[in-house]
Amino acid sequence: MSRAALRPRVLGLILLLAVLAVFPYLYTWPFFGGFLDEFRTFQATRFGLWLIILLGLNLLTGYSGQISLGHAALVAIGAYVAAVLINDGFMGQNVPVAVAVLTAGVSTGMLAFLLGAPALRLSGPYLAIATLAMIIALPQILKLESISFAGQDINLDVAHWTGGVQGLLLDRPKSPGSLDGLVTDRQWLYYEVMVPAIIMTAMAANLARSRVGRAFIAIRDTEVGAEHMGVNLALYKMTAFGLSGLYAGVGGGLFAYTEAFMSPDSFEVIKSITMLVAIVLGGLASIVGTVFGALFMAFQNEIVDAISGLIPSIDILKGYLPTTKSDFERLRGAVYSVPLIIFIIFAPGGLAGLVRQVGNSAPTWWQGARLRVTGWASLVGLATPRRRTGPDSGPTTEAAHDPEEDKRD
């Protein structure tokens, strides 16, 4: 990439960082106070921690192509490690939050690295089930008090650590006393989450463009091919799991700290699925896409509200089609599963892919979309397939073709 092309990008990044740096104070300014408040700052904090969690999932699923339905389990493990360390301390000593979160990240990462070993032998749906097993089993394990085996009671008091069904309560995060009056608790929390989020995003972006990232993509595209080119399959697959665990652990630790509450039901199967939905809508194997995904996770309620606001309530449709706001509240899952299916069929690159195509050239994007829709229509039998033999239609298809959706085997 030439210097000239690089500079607007660098400028944009600096601007973005500047906005992120002052964001928690924006609502105190005259103009921004109209539409921002302290709650938005808290939502931005949530965005930061979802960003970390989803980066891990995207490294694993988007870049290395390993489907994981168990990511929420890793997040939960990280959250519990951090929560226990913050609440109980270690060997009688208080543990600083940063150390607790880092410990959560490293321990979850190591665990995930080891869990990656069985995954070496599994792929596709088999892997999905094995990871699903993890998230299904975890709540049961977290609530465990004792088990009886062959008539004997064995004391396995996990619930003593995890608080069992009730979960764990943490103290609400507080700003340090030395900064009294300068920063509120929520503003401080924002920085505590956003700084690691930015650092870990930069790390992931660099990693994706490094030797490791290329190895991940090679494994995703063709395992045999990657191995042939000298990629150590076992090592890199386990590394992918380990890295995703590291991100999940840090994100989970920050989650426990931010929400100040953890219970075995905070992370269920549906959370895992929603996370997968988020990175697909945002864009697989893309850092920008992960940012979109994190926005989706943090602003789900607002998105559902916006969509339900778009459709006026018509009395004739009542009872047959969703029209009112409460309908959409109940249809929350459909509000994102329909776009999800549409995206995966018509724009497998997600929002990030769309943005990239629009950025490249609007007409080709439009033609590409039209081609996809007509292609789909002929596939499902709504239209007769048109033969694409004209000399001018060929290059269009080529230009609109996203390299990411090349057939992968």
Add this chain to the structure above:
Amino acid sequence: MSEFIQTVATGLSMGSVYAVVALAIVLIYRSTGVANFAQGEMAMFSTFIAWSLVVYFGQWSLPLDMNYWLPFFMAVTIAGLIGAIVERVVLRPVEEAPVLNSVIVTLGLFTLFNTVAIWRYGGIAKPFPSPSFFKGGALDVGPVVISRLNIGVFAMSLLIMLLLYLFLNYTKLGLAMRAAAENRLACRMVGIPAGRMLTMGWALSAAVGAVAGILVAPIVFLSPNMMFATLIFAFAAAVLGGLQSLPGAILGGLLLGIIQNMAGTYIGSEIDITAAFLVIVLVLLVKPNGLLGRRVVRRV
């Protein structure tokens, strides 16, 4: 000893339901390579359709238990239609794409069916009728006592398996569907419309799933989340059996039902799911293609 047999017998009944849903999953997986995570929710939705039909037909009293069987067959037919539409509209386009895409589409369908059911029918569990000969007291069979409902579910599952076996092995349509699953190109060459066979496969699978849904509904009560646990166990059963093999799905389902019940009886009910999944992961580690699956060698 009688406790042991009792556990196995109860496990078999639940396991047979897992086996039927697993069959539905395997039917689709064999022909299109799609692991249908929405199978359970489609079945749940069809069961709700059956329920509304039962309520509707409740205003007349029909002979021969038709108040149950008429809605039953209508719902199974509608389920088949839904399956065919789903294949045609949303799965055909991702068929050639990477596995991840189809997994995500079926996960999307999962949430779609689930939330639409919650919206239309509400989240509260409803009682669901069972045919009149399932009702009544428990039966003494040798050393164990089994409820009629459990026996009925087991018998119906066996019947479905038998019908499927006959259909896939002795009818022209069934054989054509198997052929389309096996080798699409060769199929087209001998004049079997492979695409249509795949649609039929989805329809069949959705219908089988619907039967399973209607069978478990009296046991677990009708609610939008009723098939969730069943789906997960059925999936595990299919994987255990090898995802490719229909007998494997049955074996896996029955085994899983027994393991789950055993763990519940001898270790503790709070650990039954974990124990069942531990067994699956262990089996997968030893035999990554399941108990009866075959190794697939793919060209790059």
